[in-house]
Amino acid sequence: MQQPCAIxxxxxxxxxxxxxxxxxxxxxxxxxxxxxxxxxxGAGKTTMMKMVYGKAERDAKxxxxxxxxxxxxxxxxxxxxxxxxVVPQDDNLDVGLNVYQNLSLxxxxxxxxGSAAKTAIEHLIEMMELTDKRYSxxxxxxxxxxxxxxxxxxxxNNPKILILDEPTTGLDPQVRHMIWDKLRLMKKDGITMLLTxxxxxxxxxxxxxxxxxxxxxxxxxxxxxxxxxxxxxxYVLDIVNKERMDKIKDCLNSPxxxxxxxxxxxxxxxxxxxELNEIASQLEPGDxxxxxxxxxxxxxxxxxxxxxxxx
Ligand code: ADP
Numbered sequence: 429m430q431q432p433c434a435i436x437x438x439x440x441x442x443x444x445x446x447x448x449x450x451x452x453x454x455x456x457x458x459x460x461x462x463x464x465x466x467x468x469x470g471a472g473k474t475t476m477m478k479m480v481y482g483k484a485e486r487d488a489k490x491x492x493x494x495x496x497x498x499x500x501x502x503x504x505x506x507x508x509x510x511x512x513x514v515v516p517q518d519d520n521l522d523v524g525l526n527v528y529q530n531l532s533l534x535x536x537x538x539x540x541x542g543s544a545a546k547t548a549i550e551h552l553i554e555m556m557e558l559t560d561k562r563y564s565x566x567x568x569x570x571x572x573x574x575x576x577x578x579x580x581x582x583x584x585n586n587p588k589i590l591i592l593d594e595p596t597t598g599l600d601p602q603v604r605h606m607i608w609d610k611l612r613l614m615k616k617d618g619i620t621m622l623l624t625x626x627x628x629x630x631x632x633x634x635x636x637x638x639x640x641x642x643x644x645x646x647x648x649x650x651x652x653x654x655x656x657x658x659x660x661x662x663y664v665l666d667i668v669n670k671e672r673m674d675k676i677k678d679c680l681n682s683p684x685x686x687x688x689x690x691x692x693x694x695x696x697x698x699x700x701x702x703e704l705n706e707i708a709s710q711l712e713p714g715d716x717x718x719x720x721x722x723x724x725x726x727x728x729x730x731x732x733x734x735x736x737x738x739x
Contacts (some may be wrong), residue, residue, distance in 0.1 A: 431498050434459045434589055434620040435480060442475050442484065442644075449475040450516035451644035452490070457589075461609065462621040464631040464638035466723065470561060470598050472644040473624035474531050474593055481591050482508050496543060513541075513582030518576045523567040527558055527577055531565060531584060538585040549727035552580040556610065572603030579610065588675070590614065592623040596630060601730045608633050628723035646693040647730040652723060660729060661686065661697035665704040668693055690728050697721065 435457035442450040450472045456684070457463040478484035482501035486492050494501055501508040504658040515668060521530055528549060535545040543629060553562055556576040568731040569577065575595065583591060596604040604627075611634055615621060625631055632652045633637050648655065667673060673694050680687050686697040698704050701718070708716050 430459070430693060431495065433457055434461075434497060435463070435479070435622060436493070437476070438493040439490060440476070440479060440494060441487040441490055442472070442479060443487055448644050450479070450486075452492075453639075453641070453646055453688050455639050455643070455646070455649065455690075457620060457622055460615065460618045460620055461624060461636040462634050464635035465622070465624045465641060466626065466631045466638050466727075467627065467641035468626060470643075471498075471641040473641060475644075476641075477591055477593050477624055481512050481514050488713055510585065511588045512591055513585065513587035513589070514591045515575075515578050515582045515593060515595055517597070519571075519578065521566045521574060521577060521581075524565065526563050527553065527569070533580060534581050534584050541582065547584075548584055550691045552583055556580045557606075558674065570603075572599050572606070575599060575607060576610070579607070583614070587619065589620045589622065592621060594624055594626070596625075596627065602723040604630070628727075631723060638723075638728065640723070642731045648726055655723070655726060658722060660726045662699045662721060663701050663723055664698070664702055664719055664721050665696040665698075665708055666693050666717040666719065667696065667711065667715060669712075670694075672711050672715045676707050676710055679710075686707065687726055688732070690732070695725065695728065697725070 432458040437456070438454045440447070440450055440453050453476060455463070465476055467473055475484060475726065480487050480496060480501060482505040485502055486494065497511050498507045522533065525533065531549045531552065533542070535549060540548060553559055556579060558576060558580070561573060566577070568576065568661060587617040587716045596607050599607070608630070613620065623634060635652055637651055667676070670692065680696065682703065684698055684700060684703060688695045688697070696704060696707065704718055708718055
């Protein structure tokens, strides 16, 4: 019988000594959907992922539940590992081997050999556009090629669920878009995805549902587009020159405006672009930036911090 959702997490806690990495987290991932765990460094995203794929144990008390396609990763690690492909954050490829050999080595781990292994490897090399590089040593590959090879490796056992930990961190925008296209194709093929990222654009492009985490807890949950439509004003005026902030202080008394400061920037939010344009007209062109609100603004609203803040 098919489980109602691919992954179900209920009231999960994880402590490292005094550090509460995950604090009572609950969420569910739909079959063939892409679910995002979004949050700044240290929010607990990787720890949550590791508990899903059986690399970290959750706290026994308070007792939480993790169900991956009917299995508890803590009690049935092998069953879960056969159903999952994992793309870890670090490039843990064997640098002395070439592209084909890296995949061939993993195929053996999965019990694939002979023509079945060859067919699977050829298909993945082509799919990830690595054909020209099949005999290149891993150390000679660019960051984007290494990522594609790691994704190919994670797909060797034909997984039902793909776990992606910061899949495009450190890559340039063009490569990032290419990887997003590949991931969208996999989703179309029915693969469920659980993804961590601190790039709001990545979450927006790929995720059907997401949670934004902060200090191990869920602060926002929903569908990216709906969240933006329902939970935050449409427009933002970012004022980047602190000296100019005094100049427009009086304008901020309007009830249709909301202001937030994060790091060095004053953000003024409104549903009325005309109102923001009026404020901008009192400033110099280099002092401000007028734009549509995004998931990062939602995060700042919920926590008072920026997504790329560390610590
Ligand atoms: P994220 O993936 O959102 O950046 P992590 O899950 O890596 O966050 O970390 C959450 C918190 O748990 C951080 O405070 C981090 O220092 C701590 N942490 C993560 N892994 C370990 C570990 N193996 N030992 C001790 N503390 C850890």
